[in-house]
Amino acid sequence: MGKAPNNMSGLFEKLHDLKSLFKYGEKIVPIIQSLVDFMQDTVPLLENINHSIADSTAKIPAASNQINNVTSATELATTEILDLVDALSMNFDKVETKVNLAKQKDIEKAALLEELQKEIKKNSKASELLSKYMEMKDSEAALNFVGDLLPKFKDDTYHITLSLQVQDITAQQLAAVNHLIDSVQERLSSLIQDIDSTEIKELTVGKIQAPDGVAFDPNAKYSKSKDLQNMADVIVNNANTSNNNNNKASQDEIDKLFS
Amino acid sequence: MALKFLVVDDSVTMRRIVSNSLKNLGYDNLVEAVDGKDALAKLAADENINFVITDWNMPILSGLELTKAIRGDEKLGAVPILMVTTRGVKEDILEALQAKVNNYIVKPFTPQILKEKIDQILANN
Numbered sequence: 183m184g185k186a187p188n189n190m191s192g193l194f195e196k197l198h199d200l201k202s203l204f205k206y207g208e209k210i211v212p213i214i215q216s217l218v219d220f221m222q223d224t225v226p227l228l229e230n231i232n233h234s235i236a237d238s239t240a241k242i243p244a245a246s247n248q249i250n251n252v253t254s255a256t257e258l259a260t261t262e263i264l265d266l267v268d269a270l271s272m273n274f275d276k277v278e279t280k281v282n283l284a285k286q287k288d289i290e291k292a293a294l295l296e297e298l299q300k301e302i303k304k305n306s307k308a309s310e311l312l313s314k315y316m317e318m319k320d321s322e323a324a325l326n327f328v329g330d331l332l333p334k335f336k337d338d339t340y341h342i343t344l345s346l347q348v349q350d351i352t353a354q355q356l357a358a359v360n361h362l363i364d365s366v367q368e369r370l371s372s373l374i375q376d377i378d379s380t381e382i383k384e385l386t387v388g389k390i391q392a393p394d395g396v397a398f399d400p401n402a403k404y405s406k407s408k409d410l411q412n413m414a415d416v417i418v419n420n421a422n423t424s425n426n427n428n429n430k431a432s433q434d435e436i437d438k439l440f441s
Numbered sequence: 442m443a444l445k446f447l448v449v450d451d452s453v454t455m456r457r458i459v460s461n462s463l464k465n466l467g468y469d470n471l472v473e474a475v476d477g478k479d480a481l482a483k484l485a486a487d488e489n490i491n492f493v494i495t496d497w498n499m500p501i502l503s504g505l506e507l508t509k510a511i512r513g514d515e516k517l518g519a520v521p522i523l524m525v526t527t528r529g530v531k532e533d534i535l536e537a538l539q540a541k542v543n544n545y546i547v548k549p550f551t552p553q554i555l556k557e558k559i560d561q562i563l564a565n566n
Contacts, residue, residue, distance in 0.1 A: 260454045268461070340552070343461055347549035350452040351527055354498065397451065397498040402527035402548075410529035410547040411554060417531065418545055421538045422565075 232374060239370040246363050253353050260349040263342070270339050278332045285325050348404045357398035442491065444563075446471040449480040449495040449507065450525075455548075459494055459525065462552050466559070477502025481510055484517055492559075497526035497537070508540040521562045525550060 295316055302308040446463055448471055450456045456473045463471055472490065474480035476499040484490055493511065497504040504524055511517045521543045526533075529547040537545055543565070544558040 257452075257454060261457075264454065264457050264461075340461070340465060343458055344549070344551065346454055347458055350450075350455045351548060353452065354527060397500045397503065399498050399527045401530065404549060406549070411550075413531065414529065414534050414545045414547050417534045418538065421535075 235370055236374050239367055239374065242363055242367040242370075246360050246367075249356050249360050249363075253356050256349050257353065260346050263346060267339050267343050271336060274332055274336050274339070278329070278336075281325055281329045281332065284321070285329065288322050288325065351402045351404045354398040354400075354402035357396050358400040358402070360396075361398070361400070443470060443489075444468055444492055445487070445489045446492045446494060447474060447480060447483055447490045448472070449474045449477065449493065449499070449504065451476050451496065451499040455496060455525075459555075462550075462555050463494075465552060466556055468559075476500055477504060477507030477510070480507050484511070484520070491520060492562075493520055493522045494525055495522060497524060497528050497533070505537060505540050508537070508542050512541045519566075521566055523558055523562060525555075 295312065299309065299312055299316075302312065446468055448456055448459045448463070450459065450473075456475075460471055460473060463469075470489075472483055472487065474483045477495070478501045480493065480495065481502070484493075493507075495504040495507055499507075502510070504526065508522050508524070511520055511522060522541075523544050523546065524537050524542045525546040525548060526537075527548045528534075528537075534545055543562045546554055546558055
């Protein structure tokens with residue numbers, strides 16, 4: 183019998199706790215309700231984000247392919263320019279040969295004319311006409327003018343060729359961008375699949391088709407500055423000197439050269 | 442002995458530019474390879490090749506791997522190698538030297554630099 187009051191008191195305590203819980207529940211229910219409302223509003227938003235990411239990801243292969251197309255097109259165009267420059271150079275060589283030949287012929291003609299002048303001295307009219315002809319003969323100057331310009335033309339066309347190195351360098355830069363795009367696509371695909379375990383169709387059909395065996399320098403740049411070549415020269419010279427002294431250059435020694 | 446160059450680059454543009462530059466310098470005797478593996482095949486097939494000009498970044502077998510392969514070969518080991526590459530970082534140049542390239546050119550190159558490096562290599566060999 184002695185336990186009955188204890189049990190009752192325990193019961194009242196539990197009821198009190200329960201009452202507190204209900205009171206707390208009354209307070210928390212609106213919060214939970216607003217949380218549910220928020221979730222209901224948010225889920226479509228998350229779905230939208232998910233679909234947007236999926237759409238964007240699906241478009242990445244197109245961008246990547248476009249970059250590959252640009253690389254192929256510039257390589258083709260560069261080859262065409264190189265073909266034209268080669269043809270120009272060959273034509274310049276032919277013109278140069280002809281000009282030199284014509285100059286040689288002019289020297290021979292001049293000698294013949296001098297001989298002729300001596301022969302027709304007695305014929306004053308013929309001598310006068312020949313003198314006039316020789317005064318009017320300006321092909322030598324023209325040939326010299328063209329002959330002097332030809333090496334410059336050849337040099338200029340060769341420099342066009344050298345400038346086309348930019349194609350190789352930009353191709354490497356574009357390959358680096360493609361590699362970056364590929365990495366972004368992989369990350370986004372992984373993110374989408376984490377959010378939605380079902381595989382998104384576009385991601386499987388739109389996989390980036392990177393060209394086989396592309397090798398590139400991500401830091402490739404087209405610069406006319408001689409700084410990099412000068413640095414290479416210093417390192418090579420230093421290495422050669424060290425090798426000659428049978429003493430390998432340390433990294434510190436090399437670093438000192440550039441400090 | 443007459444010089445015969447092997448120009449190795451995966452870029453058709455660069456192969457033509459280097460080859461044209463060599464021809465402008467009076468070196469008409471040359472062959473081309475599209476990567477390191479192709480270069481090794483060309484070297485094995487033609488004993489007259491006695492100067493290699495190679496790019497670094499190439500598929501299948503890079504210029505650095507090609508250099509190591511040549512240096513590790515009893516017959517080819519002494520062939521001069523000139524590296525012509527976009528890689529202008531100090532560590533890269535050191536790595537190439539450790540692989541025993543004879544000289545190093547950073548792209549874009551000028552004909553003067555190409556001539557200077559070829560002359561230097563020939564003078565030292």
